[in-house]
Amino acid sequence: MKKAKSLSPELPIPSVLTLEQERQVLLDLGNDITRVRDKNDLLILFSKRIKSLFYFTHTIVTLIEAKDETYTPFLLDNTSSPIRTHARYQEMVDFHFSLNDPWIQSVLEADGPISFLLEEVMDLPQSPAFLRVNHSAGVKEILMTKIMNKEKPMGFIHIYSDRDNSFTDEFRSIIKGITPQLSSAIANIIRNEEILDKEKEKSFLLDFCSEIAMVRTREQLANAVHTALYKLNAQRGYVIRKINEDGETLSAYIYDQQLAQSGNADLEEMISTSFPINDGLQNRVLDSYIPLLFSVEREIQRGISSSYLHFWKKIGHKTIVGIRLHQGETNLGILWLGIDEINIQLLQGICSQISIAMANIMANEQIVNTQQEQAFLLDFSKDIALVKTKPELETAIFRVFDKIMHTKLAMIRVFDEDGIHLRPFMFDRTLFENAGILFDELSNHLITSDEPYTAKVLASTEGVMFNVEEEINSGNTYAKLWQTTGLRNMHSLPLVAGDKIIGTIWLLADWLSQLVLKGICAQISVAIANILANEKLLAYKKQLEQENLYLKEQIRNIYNFSEIIGNAAAMQDVYRLMSLVADSGTTVLVLGETGTGKELIARALHNASPRKEKLMIKVNCAALPANLIESELFGHERGAFTGAIDRRIGKFELANHSTLFLDEIGELPLEAQAKLLRVIQERELERLGGKQTIKIDVRLIAATNRNLEEEVKAGRFRADLYFRLNVFPIVLPPLRDRMEDIEPLTHFFIEKFSKNTGRRIRKVAPKVLQQLRAYTWPGNVRELEHLIERSVLLTTDGQLRDVFIPKHNGADKPELAQIANLPLEEIERGYIIEVLKRCSGKISGAGGAAEILKVPGNTLHSKMKKLKITKADYFA
């Protein structure tokens, strides 16, 4: 490197200064320098004062930044710099030039001003770019002087000239002479600027402080922050994100409205999205005590994928600062600021103010929220207090969960009586529309308290929160179901009523207030406990009612037999026997005269037996044509005999598991008796013409008005069958032997026929009862029943004054003359009706019409059928 020549012939002042003159110049300049207060004074000193002594184009001052070993412009002469219009001018202004290049090192090493021809130094390796830029603008020479502060280089004075040999020895000597004073002037300017900056900061912070002290709401905070940040030149936008209740994410709390007004479509998403703390950026800010400056591009390259980073890139942010907002050790959130340079202290000052205000507002919001939640719980408790049934509870719950809490009720399970199983009690089926079958599978099966998820919940007092996504990853099969709702967390709590855990509740939500959750669960628990207790009570009540009904029925059937009227001692014996035998399977033989109520007793016995659910099957043995008896009783196969065109099930088979009532058993022909005996003995039968043996379980009740012992003696009834049937005989007394029953029976029948005919009988004349008691009643209760029926029909004024007791004296026989001209069939018909009337409708057996007419009972039956004689004829 070659030093430039020290003299220039074109210099405007005398090229040679006497020592005296030089001292004077130095003195004058020294005086001027002492008056320098700021950059502008310094600029004037160079551009006016020194320029008036020596020729040069312009001067700049650069300062060293020790920490990164660079120097950068501090004072620029914008008016006379020939490069100010150069394309790289701004770059040169902003640039930090390395202190490590040989050229600047030579300046540092030189003991005083040192000049260079640009041509010679600008292309040397590592030479700073401004040399070439100046050269391209016509500058030829540069005079460099290092300035010192406390014996350390502080920076450089650059003096440029577009002429050759501008820097004379005198010039250099003068510059050298004033350099110490210039150094201290520059040091003062810097210190002054720093003091000024500090003061500005202080007053800025003070303003901000007093402004923020008045802030009460989030909107006011937003305004204060906005004003402050815009004063700090943070026009590129900002957002304050608050840590959410989940402690894992941050969401926009305050954001730059100006940016919002720009109509950026992505901004909406940025505002509504919750960003995880642990995204590689936010966690770093929250872990740092000082603001962090990030290069957007570099972070993207590092693989940080957060969408907000890409958003910042999209809106042109190159660098972004993140500052932790905190109260003590508790993090509140982050202030993200689009800014290139950071004044750490100032930002920290602002952020600590924001933090305080934010903490206050949040505490305020929390109080308001808590109040709202409490009011809400109060409302809910009012609703719940009215709940009595499950559907009512369901309505109350769904209204609150869906509409107000944005929560879905996945399931309420309650403990079964055994205290081990939990059964589904209530759930929101709509939740699982997508999962249909899976839901049914899960919800319908009982689970035990050992089921791992349930066990975890039951063991907790505060409940458990399952993150749906984490549960899916860990293979929780229920979580697949939860996922269908799109909600993030499953909150489950034990339901506790009093000191008893009654079940579990499972709620899906993104987030739930613990206060509300616990409050609601407590209310629901009480409601469910009440409903369950109520259900239990109702079930007990129903059971008791049923038991009551059953007992009543039992009493009626077994001990009372309410449809059987009569309290005579003889009837009491009958009831006692009935009670003893009713619920057994024992064969009963009911004996008694015609019309004494044998069939009634048989029915009552059946109805009081365990077979009552099935119909009692009745066979009237007297009414069966002899040739059909077997088929009627045991059934036949198709073609078993002429006329058997179809298979027929016999009465025995029909009565399987029920009761077979064999009425008028004394009328059964001997042949049929043998078959009957076999079936009773074997408890199995074959249908006529059939080969298959059919097992039967039939209870037998037989009845007859014949004296069977006599019949056995007379050889008309098989002794062995008699013994089989006479296991438990019940003998019904004739009505004449229990005259005290006449009155109740009369009233009973009056009541019955009044109802049937619609004729109300209000009064019965005492004479009537006397008449009734005076009669002998050969037709027994049936005769009494028919007589009352007839009398009721004949009564028109509601008073039963008279009854028409039959007179069996033959006085009412029709005169021969009356019947002389009638056909034989008519006479036969009339006569049979007459006899039937006399026998009170009894056809066969002792005292029956058949006996009087001396024909077998079934012959009379056939005849009656042929002559079309019906009950109406002889009871009318």
Ligand SMILES: Nc1ncnc2c1ncn2[C@@H]1O[C@H](COP(=O)(O)OP(=O)(O)OP(=O)(O)O)[C@@H](O)[C@H]1O
């Ligand atoms: N104790 C009674 N209480 C009320 N009604 C009775 C009583 N006894 C009989 N009857 C009524 O009398 C009528 C005849 O009774 P039931 O048919 O049972 O008599 P029975 O002895 O079987 O007669 P039969 O020997 O002629 O077949 C029925 O309508 C029946 O309801």
